[in-house]
Amino acid sequence: MAENRLSLAERLSYGLGDMGTSLAYNMASGFLLFYYTNVVGLPAAGVGTVFLIARLMDAVIDVMVGIAVDKTRSRWGRTRGYFLFTALPYALVTVALFHMPNWSQGAQLAYAFVTFKALGILMSLQAIPYTALMPMMTRNSSQRLKLSGMRGVGTSISVVLGTAAVLPLVGLFGGGNQAKGFQSVAMLFAAIGFVCTVALYRNCKERFEDGSSPDFAILPAVHEMLRNKAWLVVFASCLLYFMRFGLMMSATAYFAIDVLGKPWMISIMLPAVSGMLLLSSFVAPPILARTGIKRGCVFVLALAAVLFALLPLAESNVALFLTLYIAACLATSITITAAFAMIAETVDYHERKFGTRREGLLSAGISLSTKVGMAVGTAGFAFILGAAGYVPDAVTEGARDAIRWAYYGSAVVLLALQTLVMMLWPMDGLRETIRVDNAARAT
Incomplete structure (x- = not known):
C-alpha cells in the first residue's frame, strides 16, 4: 500500500522540518x-x-492558523504552501530577534515584544501545518512511530x-x-532553518485528505475538538511538559552559574533537557510498540519525577548529579517521541467520533498547549527572578535559593x-477498532 512506502528521503526531510522550525525557537527559549x-x-x-503576553x-492566532489549514485547498496541497512562503520571513525574524537597537529601555521592550510576537506567528504558520502533515502522509501506526522518531532526531539536533553550541x-x-556573538549565531541558525524548511516542502507529500467540505462552521468544529478525549489528554500532557521545559530552558544558565557555580555545565544540562x-528517537518506538503508549509513558514519567526529586541530594557530586539528570531527561524525552504519534492518533479518534479529520485545527490546539506552556514556564521563572531581587552582578543567597527550588520543585x-x-x-485499547471503523466509513 502507498501508505507503507515512505522513502528514506521523505522520512529524513520530515525530521528536518522540525529542525527548521525548532532551531531558532530553542535558541530563543534557552x-x-x-x-x-x-x-x-x-x-x-x-x-x-513581554513573553507572557506574546x-x-x-x-487566538494558533486556532486561526489551524482553521486556515483545514480550509486550504491549493496547488501546493493543504500544508506545503505554508512551508514555502514562511521559510524566508522566519529566517529574517530570527536575525532581528537578537539584534537589539540602541534605544531607550521602553522602546527596547517594545521591540522585544514585536520581534518575539512575529517569531511566534511565523512559528505557528510553520509548526501547525507541519504537525498536521503526518496524518496526511500515512495512516499506518508503525510508520507514524518511525516518522515520530525522525522528528525526534530533528528536534534533538x-x-x-x-543550546549547547550557542555560548x-x-x-x-x-x-x-556577546552582542555581536549572539547576532552572528542567529544569522547562522536562520540560514540552517531556511534550508531545512525548504527540504520539507520539496520532499514530503500529502497522500490522504479530509473528504469533508472546507466550508465548515468554526464554533461547532472547536466544540467537537473539546469533546475529543484523546486530544484533551495530549493537550494537557503537552501543556505540562512545556511548562517544565520552558522554565528549565530559561533557568538552566542561571542555575549552573549562580547555584552550582559551574558555568561549564550549561553545555551539558541545556541540551540534556530534551x-x-x-x-x-531510536529506543522509544520499539519500547512503546511493546508496552503501549499509556503504560510506557506513565512508567517513564514517574521514574523521571523520582530522579528529579533525588537531584538536590547529589549537588556535591557532579558525576552522580549529571547521571541522574541525564537519565531523567532521557525518560521525559520518550514521552515527547510518543506525543508526536499521539497527535496523529487524535485525528483518527476525531474521525471516528465526528466523521471529519480536522488535522489543522487539532494540530493548532496542540501547538497552543506547547506555546502557552512555554510562556507560563519562561515568564514564571522571570517573575521568580524579579521577586527574588535578582541582580546579575550581585546575586544574593535568597535569589540562589529561589532559583534552586524553582528548578527542582517545578520538575517534580x-x-x-x-x-x-x-x-x-x-x-491503546481502541486503535484497531477505530482503524477498522474509519476504513469502513471511507468505502
Whole structure:
C-alpha cells in the first residue's frame, strides 16, 4: 500500500522540518531571557511580561492558523504552501530577534515584544501545518512511530545546536563581544532553518485528505475538538511538559552559574533537557510498540519525577548529579517521541467520533498547549527572578535559593501531574477498532 512506502528521503526531510522550525525557537527559549537581561540590560520582570503576553496571544492566532489549514485547498496541497512562503520571513525574524537597537529601555521592550510576537506567528504558520502533515502522509501506526522518531532526531539536533553550541559559538564569533556573538549565531541558525524548511516542502507529500467540505462552521468544529478525549489528554500532557521545559530552558544558565557555580555545565544540562530525544528517537518506538503508549509513558514519567526529586541530594557530586539528570531527561524525552504519534492518533479518534479529520485545527490546539506552556514556564521563572531581587552582578543567597527550588520543585510537581494525565489516554485499547471503523466509513 502507498501508505507503507515512505522513502528514506521523505522520512529524513520530515525530521528536518522540525529542525527548521525548532532551531531558532530553542535558541530563543534557552538564551533570549539571558540575552535581554545580561547582555542588553533589560529588567527581568519586564521581559517576563513581554513573553507572557506574546504567548497568550497565540490562543487566538494558533486556532486561526489551524482553521486556515483545514480550509486550504491549493496547488501546493493543504500544508506545503505554508512551508514555502514562511521559510524566508522566519529566517529574517530570527536575525532581528537578537539584534537589539540602541534605544531607550521602553522602546527596547517594545521591540522585544514585536520581534518575539512575529517569531511566534511565523512559528505557528510553520509548526501547525507541519504537525498536521503526518496524518496526511500515512495512516499506518508503525510508520507514524518511525516518522515520530525522525522528528525526534530533528528536534534533538536543534536542541543541541540551539543550546549547547550557542555560548561556544557566541564566544567564537563575538571575540568577547556577546552582542555581536549572539547576532552572528542567529544569522547562522536562520540560514540552517531556511534550508531545512525548504527540504520539507520539496520532499514530503500529502497522500490522504479530509473528504469533508472546507466550508465548515468554526464554533461547532472547536466544540467537537473539546469533546475529543484523546486530544484533551495530549493537550494537557503537552501543556505540562512545556511548562517544565520552558522554565528549565530559561533557568538552566542561571542555575549552573549562580547555584552550582559551574558555568561549564550549561553545555551539558541545556541540551540534556530534551537532547536525549536523539537517543529516545531510536529506543522509544520499539519500547512503546511493546508496552503501549499509556503504560510506557506513565512508567517513564514517574521514574523521571523520582530522579528529579533525588537531584538536590547529589549537588556535591557532579558525576552522580549529571547521571541522574541525564537519565531523567532521557525518560521525559520518550514521552515527547510518543506525543508526536499521539497527535496523529487524535485525528483518527476525531474521525471516528465526528466523521471529519480536522488535522489543522487539532494540530493548532496542540501547538497552543506547547506555546502557552512555554510562556507560563519562561515568564514564571522571570517573575521568580524579579521577586527574588535578582541582580546579575550581585546575586544574593535568597535569589540562589529561589532559583534552586524553582528548578527542582517545578520538575517534580509537573511530572507528577503529567503522569496522572497520561493514565487517561484512551487509544491503546481502541486503535484497531477505530482503524477498522474509519476504513469502513471511507468505502
